[in-house]
Amino acid sequence: MTAARVVVWRHGETAWNAEGRYQGQADVALNARGLTQAAAAAPRIAALGPDRIVSSDLGRASATAQQLARHTGLPIEFDPRLKEIDVGDWVGMTNAEVFAAHPDFAEALAAGRDARRSASGETGAQAGARVAEALLDIAEASPDGSTVVAVGHGFALRVAMVFLLGLDYAHNLTLGGLWNASWSVLQPGGERWRLLSYNNVADGV
Structure with missing residues (x-):
């Protein structure tokens, strides 16, 4: 079994997004604007006919996913x-x-190199590989021809997409950062997927 489309959806804005703070895996909630963004995007994504919703278990992602669940009646599954x-x-x-x-x-980022986010954190490649593995598993566990929405986080989703497209880490700089509550559409294809659309956002938010 393999899904026909995987829609990756970044969560809405949080106060720390607005302040430019590193969130990582801290459980920071959506702010009022983030809830508005998620609510505006949800009907657009519902129009794609999703069959499954799978979310990060962090609150800002699950709250975003809940907006889509209200439109579709689908349960939210969680993948940490x-x-x-x-x-x-x-x-x-x-x-x-x-x-x-x-x-x-700072020098490594400016040169396009990967680097560990603090001594106790992950590298970009580690995070991207983790999320790419999850997306592969989610796609392969979904019915043939189905559409799956995976709700997650901007940086890790962007690097995961680069890896699924068969590119290396440095290519993540060729893609703009994912905007809050934006969605991108991919077509699974074994270990090399296709990017059908990128960084879509609802009008007026």
């Missing part, structure tokens, strides 16, 4: 592998704070 990159003890810090404390990390 869809979590955002683990940033370890950088949780709550801004880019400026991280770059000031870790100039080597």
Whole structure:
């Protein structure tokens, strides 16, 4: 069995998104704007005819998924592998704070290299591989011809998509960051998927 389409949907905005803080796997809730974004996107995604909804188990993702569940009547399944990159003890810090404390990390990002997010966190490649594995498993466990919506987090989803397209980590810089509550559509194809649309958002949010 293999799904025909996998729709990856980033959660709506949180206060930490608005403030530019590293969230990682901290369970930060959607703010009012994030709820509005998710509610606006949900009918657009429902129009794609999803057969399953699978979400990260973090609250900002599950609250986003709940908006789609209201439109479709589908249950929400949870896969913890869809979590955002683990940033370890950088949780709550801004880019400026991280770059000031870790100039080597800033240099690596500027050069397009991967780097670990704090001594206790993950690398981008580790997070992307984890989420890509989850998306592969979700697609392969879904009925032939079905559409699955996977709700997750911006950075880890973007790197996972790059890997599923058969590209290496450095290519994640060729894709713009995923906007809050945006969705992208992929067509599974074994170990090399196709990207059908990217970073779609509902009008007016």
